[in-house]
Amino acid sequence: MMIAPALLKDFIAFLRKDKLGLLGLLLIAGFIIIGVIAPYIVPYPEDAWGLTYNVERRLQPPSRAHPFGTDEYGRDVLSRVILASRFSLIIAISVVTLSLIIGVAVGLVAGYLGGWIGSTLMRVTDMFLAFPPLLLAIAFASILGRGLENVIIALSLSWWPWYARLTFVQVSSVKTMPYVDAAKIAGIPPLRILAKYILPNSLTPVTIQAFLDMGAAVLEAAALSFIGIGVKPPTPEWGLLISDGWILIGKAWWISLFPGIALFITVLGFNLLGDTYREYSNPKIRRLAEARV
Amino acid sequence: MGGSLLTIKDLHIDYRARGETIRAVRGVSLELGFGETLCIVGESGSGKTTLAMAIAGALPPNATIRSGEIVLNNVNILNNREYPRKLVSLIPQEVGSSLSPFHTIEQVFLDVLTSKGVTDKGEALKIARSTLSLVGFSDINRVLKSYPHELSGGMLQRVLIALAVSRRPLILIADEPTSMIDASLKRDVVELLKNIVLTQSASMIVVTHDIALAPHLCSRIAIMYSGEIVEDGLSTEILANPMHPYTVMLLESIPRILSPRKLKAIPGLPPDPRSTLTGCSFEPRCPKAIKGLCDKIKPPLSTIESTRRVSCHLVQGKEVTLNEDPSS
Amino acid sequence: MTAIVVLGVLTIVFIATRVIPAHPEFLWAGPHATEEQLAEARRALHLDKPLVVQYYYFITSLLKGDLGVSWRTKNPVLEDIKTALPATLELAITGFLIGVSLGLPLGIISALRYGGVIDKLVRVISVSGSAIPVFWIALVFQLVFSIKLGILPGGYRVDPSLAIAYGFKPITGFYVIDTLITGHIDLFLDVVRRLLMPALVVSIYPLCLTARMTRALALETLQEDFIRNLRSWGLPDNVIARRYLLKAVTPPLVASLGLSFGYTLIGAFIIEVVFSWNGLGMYAVLSLLSFDYPAVIGSIMVVAIFYTVINLIVDLTHAYVDPRVKL
Numbered sequence: 012m013m014i015a016p017a018l019l020k021d022f023i024a025f026l027r028k029d030k031l032g033l034l035g036l037l038l039i040a041g042f043i044i045i046g047v048i049a050p051y052i053v054p055y056p057e058d059a060w061g062l063t064y065n066v067e068r069r070l071q072p073p074s075r076a077h078p079f080g081t082d083e084y085g086r087d088v089l090s091r092v093i094l095a096s097r098f099s100l101i102i103a104i105s106v107v108t109l110s111l112i113i114g115v116a117v118g119l120v121a122g123y124l125g126g127w128i129g130s131t132l133m134r135v136t137d138m139f140l141a142f143p144p145l146l147l148a149i150a151f152a153s154i155l156g157r158g159l160e161n162v163i164i165a166l167s168l169s170w171w172p173w174y175a176r177l178t179f180v181q182v183s184s185v186k187t188m189p190y191v192d193a194a195k196i197a198g199i200p201p202l203r204i205l206a207k208y209i210l211p212n213s214l215t216p217v218t219i220q221a222f223l224d225m226g227a228a229v230l231e232a233a234a235l236s237f238i239g240i241g242v243k244p245p246t247p248e249w250g251l252l253i254s255d256g257w258i259l260i261g262k263a264w265w266i267s268l269f270p271g272i273a274l275f276i277t278v279l280g281f282n283l284l285g286d287t288y289r290e291y292s293n294p295k296i297r298r299l300a301e302a303r304v
Numbered sequence: 305m306g307g308s309l310l311t312i313k314d315l316h317i318d319y320r321a322r323g324e325t326i327r328a329v330r331g332v333s334l335e336l337g338f339g340e341t342l343c344i345v346g347e348s349g350s351g352k353t354t355l356a357m358a359i360a361g362a363l364p365p366n367a368t369i370r371s372g373e374i375v376l377n378n379v380n381i382l383n384n385r386e387y388p389r390k391l392v393s394l395i396p397q398e399v400g401s402s403l404s405p406f407h408t409i410e411q412v413f414l415d416v417l418t419s420k421g422v423t424d425k426g427e428a429l430k431i432a433r434s435t436l437s438l439v440g441f442s443d444i445n446r447v448l449k450s451y452p453h454e455l456s457g458g459m460l461q462r463v464l465i466a467l468a469v470s471r472r473p474l475i476l477i478a479d480e481p482t483s484m485i486d487a488s489l490k491r492d493v494v495e496l497l498k499n500i501v502l503t504q505s506a507s508m509i510v511v512t513h514d515i516a517l518a519p520h521l522c523s524r525i526a527i528m529y530s531g532e533i534v535e536d537g538l539s540t541e542i543l544a545n546p547m548h549p550y551t552v553m554l555l556e557s558i559p560r561i562l563s564p565r566k567l568k569a570i571p572g573l574p575p576d577p578r579s580t581l582t583g584c585s586f587e588p589r590c591p592k593a594i595k596g597l598c599d600k601i602k603p604p605l606s607t608i609e610s611t612r613r614v615s616c617h618l619v620q621g622k623e624v625t626l627n628e629d630p631s632s
Numbered sequence: 633m634t635a636i637v638v639l640g641v642l643t644i645v646f647i648a649t650r651v652i653p654a655h656p657e658f659l660w661a662g663p664h665a666t667e668e669q670l671a672e673a674r675r676a677l678h679l680d681k682p683l684v685v686q687y688y689y690f691i692t693s694l695l696k697g698d699l700g701v702s703w704r705t706k707n708p709v710l711e712d713i714k715t716a717l718p719a720t721l722e723l724a725i726t727g728f729l730i731g732v733s734l735g736l737p738l739g740i741i742s743a744l745r746y747g748g749v750i751d752k753l754v755r756v757i758s759v760s761g762s763a764i765p766v767f768w769i770a771l772v773f774q775l776v777f778s779i780k781l782g783i784l785p786g787g788y789r790v791d792p793s794l795a796i797a798y799g800f801k802p803i804t805g806f807y808v809i810d811t812l813i814t815g816h817i818d819l820f821l822d823v824v825r826r827l828l829m830p831a832l833v834v835s836i837y838p839l840c841l842t843a844r845m846t847r848a849l850a851l852e853t854l855q856e857d858f859i860r861n862l863r864s865w866g867l868p869d870n871v872i873a874r875r876y877l878l879k880a881v882t883p884p885l886v887a888s889l890g891l892s893f894g895y896t897l898i899g900a901f902i903i904e905v906v907f908s909w910n911g912l913g914m915y916a917v918l919s920l921l922s923f924d925y926p927a928v929i930g931s932i933m934v935v936a937i938f939y940t941v942i943n944l945i946v947d948l949t950h951a952y953v954d955p956r957v958k959l
Contacts, residue, residue, distance in 0.1 A: 028323075031755065142932075143894030143939055150932060153920040230765060234902060237767045239921055253768050257906075260771055261779045268775075271768030278763035286759045286844075295852045299746060301322045302366030362864035386863075394864045401857040406879040406954070412862075415875065419866040464861075471865065 018215050025291045029300070032287030038280025046100030049093050059090035061245025070263045080265035082255060088266060092273050095247040098159065099277065102232045102248075103225040106166040111221050114171035115214065118178025122213075123186065123205060133179060139172040145231060152235050157243040162232050170228070174217055181213035188212075223288060226281025233274055249274040309474060309507055310336040310359065315372035317354050317363070326577045328354040330531035331372070333605065336475070341501055341508045343518040343539065345554070346528035349574050353397075353479060355528070356511045360477050361388035377474065393468035397479040399460045403452040409463055410448040413470065420471050435466040438503070439496060458489060462496070469500055476500070476508045482517055494520050515554050519543055527551050530575050530585040533605060537612035547614045549590045584617070592618055643687075700926035704919060709930035712915060717934070718805025719789060720911030724900040726827060727834025728893060735839040739846025740873055740881070743854060754843055761840025766899045770833045770906040777829060784829050787908035791822050830907045834900050841892050842885070849881040856880075883954040890946030894939045 026032045045052075053059045065085030073080045079088035121132035139147060147169035155161035185191065186209065194204050233250030235241035242248040244255075249270040256266025290296050317329035329351045336342055346352040357363050358374065363385060374381050381387045396402045403412060413432040414425065422428045429448075436444045439462040452460060461484070468476055478497060482490045498521065501508050510521050518525045519539040526536035527550065535548040546552045553570045572589035575581055583599040584590070590598065597617055605615040702709050735758075742754035778786030785791070789807050790800065798819050803810045808827065811820035853859065854877070862872055901913025908914070912931060919927035 031752075031759070141939070142936055143898050145895070145898045146932065146935060149898075149916075149920065150928070153923075153928065226763070230763075233765055234767060237765075238902065238905065238917055250765070250767070253765070253771065257771060260775050264775050267768065267771050271765060271772070274765050274768065275760075275763055278765070279760055282759045282763045286755070289848070293848065293852070295855050296848060298321070299851060299855070302320050360864050362860055364860070389864055389866045392864075394861065396857060396861050398857050402861050404858045404862070404876050404880065407876070415862070415867055415871060416865045419868065419871070467865065 022219075022288065022291055025297070025300075026284075026287055029287045029290075031283050035280045035283025035285075035287065038276060039284060042096060042277045042280060043100060045093065046096045049097040053090045053093050055087040055090040058086035059094035059247060061086065061091070061247060070259070072263075073265055079269040080263065082252075082263070082266045083259060088252075088269055091247040091252055092249070092270050095249045095252060095270065096273065096277070098242065098246060098248050099229045099232065099274075102159070102163055102166070103228045105163045106170060106228040106232075107221045107225050109163065109167035110170035110174055111217065113167065114174025114176075115178045115217060117171070117175040118180075118217075119182055119205075119210075119213070121175070122179040122182025123209065125183075125186075129179075133176075136172045136175045136179075139169070140176065144169065145234065148231055148235065149238070149240065152240040157240060159242055159246060162235055162241050165235070166228060166231055170224075174221065177217045177220065178213060181216060182209060185209050185212050219288065223281055223285040226278040226285070229274070229281075230278050308335045309338050309340075309377060311373070311375040312355075312359075313373040313375075315355070315358070315374060316370040317351075317358055318368050318370050319354075319364075320366045320368070324578055327580065328367070328531055328577060329358070332528075332531075332533055333372075334526055334533060334536065336507055336509065338474075339501075339505055339507055340524065341510070341522040342524045342526060343510045343512060343522035344526050344528060345512055345515045345518055347513055347574060349530075349577060350528040351531040351577075352511045352528045356477050356479060356509060357394075358385075359388060359475065359509065360392045360394040361386050362394055391474040393471050393473035393476050395461075395464050395468045395476065395478045395481065397481075397484065399457050399464065399484055402460065402464055405452055407451070408448065409450055409452075409455075413448070413467065416467055417470060431470050432466075435470040436463070438469065438500070439463075439466045441466075457484065461485070461493070465496065465500070469504060469506075472504070473506055476504075476506050478508065478510045480512055481510065482512070482514065490517075497521060515551075516558050527554070531577065532585060532615065533613070534586065534616070535612075535614045537609075541611065547608065547612065547619045548586075548616050549592050549618070550586050584615075594618070700930065702919070702924055702927040702930075704922050704924040704927060709926050712927065713912060713930055713934055715805070716910060716912045716915045718802075718911075719807075719909060720897070720900060720904065720913055722806045722808060723827065723830055723834060723904065723909060723911060724893075724897050726831040727900065728838050728896050730831060731835035731838030731840075731896075732842045732889060734835070735842025736846050736885075738839075738843040739848075740850050740877055742843070742847045743850030743877075744869060744873060746851060746854075751847075754847060758840040758844040758847070761836050762844075764836060766833065766837065767902050767906055769836065770830070770903050773829050773833055774906065785822075785826050786829075787826075789823065789826055789909060790819070791826075794819055794822055830903050830909055833903050834896060837899055838889070838892060838896050842889065845885055845888055846881055849884055850877050853877055853880040879953075883950050886949050886953065887946055890942050890949075893942055894935075897935065897938070 026036070050056065050059075055063075057063045061084075063084070063086060065081075068077075068081050068085035069083055071077055071081045077087050077089065079092060082088055082091070117132055117136065121129040121136075148165050151165035151168050152162060155165055191204060191208055194208055195201075199207075229249075232241060233248065233253070236248045236250030237254045239254070242251050244251060252270035253267045253274075256263060256268075256270075260267055290300055312335070313333050315329055315332045316327070319326040319328055332351070332355060334342075344352045344355065354363070354367065357367075358369065359376070361381070363369075369382055369385070372382075376388055377391055379387055403409075410429075410432070414428050417428040417431060422431065432448065433444050436447060441447050441459075441462065447455070447459070447463065455463065461481075465478075481493050481497060485493055494517070497508065497510070500506070508522070510517070512518070515525070515527075522539055524536065525539045525542050526533050527542075527548065528534070529550050535542065535546070535551050542551065543555065546555055550570075557569055570589060575585055575588070583601060584593070584603050587593045587598040593599065594617065601617070603615045603617045605613050607613050608619060700709050701707065702712055705712055738754050738757075742751045745751050774786050777784045790811075794800075798814070798816050800811070800814070800816075800819060803813060807823045808820070811823050859872060859876065862876060863869075867876075898913075900911070901916060903909070904911045904913035905917050912934070916928065916931040918924075919931065
């Protein structure tokens with residue numbers, strides 16, 4: 012996939028001067044790294060995967076052996092929290108990628124072809140956009156049932172319309188650009204025009220948005236798991252871990268607290284970077300920022 | 305000429321944008337007396353608008369007054385950038401975006417006059433009405449109840465002038481008053497401004513790129529190039545007898561309808577405002593530049609006759625005329 | 633137009649619910665049902681008819697305003713929702729109002745003092761706030777204020793013993809109003825105390841969003857010519873902020889706030905679950921978990937209609953506050 016390198020470089024230059032944005036980037040990097048190496052750094056691997064039941068170790072408060080305490084099955088909470096990051100990472104990447112593929116395909120076709128095909132496609136897209144964001148995901152998830160793959164499908168189904176619309180708007184405007192007309196007149200075949208001119212210039216904002224949306228995907232997946240229509244136990248997932256500790260919140264607060272902190276920090280990272288990108292994309296505010304530093 | 309109302313000494317103003325410093329005003333010194341009219345003439349980028357904004361107390365936050373002095377009514381406004389707002393009224397150039405789209409003209413007048421100290425609403429409305437009629441409105445009630453988008457460009461400009469005048473400022477600053485106006489209406493604006501200066505006994509600074517405008521409006525002209533004043537003096541004298549090569553070329557580039565001459569543009573571009581140059585800033589485009597002198601040593605702004613200052617090595621009490629180029 | 637959209641989605645949901653085998657007759661008839669009762673249930677729920685016929689029943693009853701009967705509670709869904717909705721609205725609107733009224737001044741002050749300490753703080757708060765998982769922070773609030781500190785009740789809209797003692801019956805469904813009307817002050821205070829914590833949790837998202845949007849809009853507005861002109865004409869910052877910034881910021885703010893109310897509402901649903909708040913969210917979640925599809929569909933429809941109505945109101949308000957927009 013081609014991404015306009017100039018835009019990226021420009022954004023990176025802007026980012027370097029924004030401490031909060033850099034912090035966000037750091038947190039995101041941390042999340043990704045921990046997510047990837049999780050199985051290897053987990054102190055109690057069998058606990059993490061939820062395969063154990065140790066009665067003697069049940070419901071212990073945080074200690075040196077178990078910095079985050081243990082849950083009602085005697086499993087080390089720290090291990091569960093660390094491994095959960097991997098599943099959140101998987102969910103985030105899958106949802107975003109899937110939604111991108113579907114959304115961009117729809118938006119591209121609708122935008123490039125225009126006419127009644129475009130309108131119809133956009134009507135369908137609007138059908139989905141008529142609902143508040145999480146609602147559709149909840150609806151689809153409840154229908155599909157619990158499970159990691161179902162969560163990914165449910166979230167992707169509720170997410171692709173945003174990318175479709177974004178792509179549609181981009182493609183529609185890029186289509187009218189003079190350089191596209193020039194290419195058409197020069198006799199370049201339409202598929203090539205699509206690939207070389209329209210696609211790269213339309214995809215960049217959507218792709219960046221998708222990357223930043225990963226935080227929201229993690230959050231929504233956690234919400235679904237918390238309610239009980241998300242990931243299936245004993246798969247560790249932050250939302251699920253929080254709901255595990257819900258009933259015992261008075262007696263064993265650590266079971267819910269630490270997964271929540273991990274979730275918060277992860278989403279915070281994406282939000283911080285996203286906020287910086289928002290400031291960067293807004294020319295008026297960007298001018299202010301550049302004038303100060 | 306009365307005592308000096310405004311004295312500027314060696315003023316330097318910088319902007320920060322995109323991480324770079326732009327030196328907009330580079331060492332400007334001038335004086336303005338009570339009741340005087342001064343035109344600041346220059347190309348875009350010459351620093352004339354920045355200078356005017358500094359005097360009006362309307363500099364943007366990313367502008368810094370690096371050094372120098374501005375003394376207004378015996379108050380040094382260097383550390384008090386907002387003080388001028390009490391005594392100076394700006395008539396902005398951009399008319400379309402000059403007023404809040406969500407407020408009627410009447411509301412703006414009330415707010416402006418309240419900050420001036422006129423707390424009685426009836427009194428404020430009286431002042432508003434009188435200035436609106438001064439600028440030529442007949443259906444004043446309609447204007448007062450209108451929103452900016454309901455008025456034409458010309459009407460808005462007159463409203464802006466009225467607003468500025470209603471504050472009884474000591475100095476009126478008009479930023480490019482004629483550049484947004486159709487040629488046929490330019491004269492009306494000029495007449496209006498002249499009338500205001502007469503009746504309000506205020507000093508006026510007009511910022512413009514159109515040197516032809518100057519003699520109609522102002523008694524004095526200051527010509528700015530690349531952040532500096534290169535020539536200033538009485539308008540009639542400068543037009544009759546320009547001394548700085550840039551001034552000469554400016555005057556020669558005015559299109560004259562019945563003249564058989566070809567239009568002469570000034571070749572080249574003004575220098576990059578981010579850079580610091582040695583020597584005269586106009587030297588790269590000056591046909592009379594002397595290599596070894598003009599590019600190495602900056603000519604000081606020196607008083608030639610009692611009313612004239614020029615910054616050029618070649619002017620030592622004698623005229624500068626450009627030889628006709630054989631290619632023109 | 634929007635009606636078609638809503639219909640389309642409901643059709644999709646309907647198809648999905650019928651395609652996934654969930655055997656609602658078990659739910660309907662209860663766990664100890666005989667084969668006969670199950671067959672009876674199937675007939676009552678039209679499950680023995682072809683899919684198309686079921687769809688026909690579905691659409692026609694929907695149009696008549698009959699949302700069917702909940703397979704779980706056995707009540708008409710419409711009745712259930714009518715009871716539950718005011719609870720949700722009470723919570724969501726209170727939280728939303730708190731959030732917005734705090735977020736607005738924060739955003740404006742932050743913009744006026746761009747780059748300063750307050751600005752950075754507000755930026756951090758608004759970004760963090762939207763990263764906090766609502767369900768988790770609700771739990772944390774419960775833990776801290778209810779369990780550990782014991783200063784606020786942890787759930788339910790009203791103390792059951794007090795309600796019984798006073799013979800409390802809901803009138804409008806908004807307990808805060810109802811208890812005021814009946815004049816029982818300690819009941820009123822109890823209700824308010826119980827509303828406080830969940831409402832605060834609900835308010836987090838709108839507060840952060842409002843602060844962030846207001847700040848951005850205010851920063852944009854501050855660069856407009858007319859602000860510079862007003863300043864140069866002597867208007868002090870507080871007058872500019874109160875009259876001109878606020879007015880300029882309001883139209884676009886109203887638009888995005890209206891849309892964000894939908895998100896706030898969903899958040900309120902989840903918060904209801906944590907605080908045992910008997911609103912639409914609680915109802916919807918319970919229905920989801922028990923595969924009570926009529927109730928689920930009914931809830932989705934109500935939320936969708938709500939969302940549409942809100943958008944309409946937003947458009948109207950926009951036209952009202954912005955003199956440039958003609959209806």
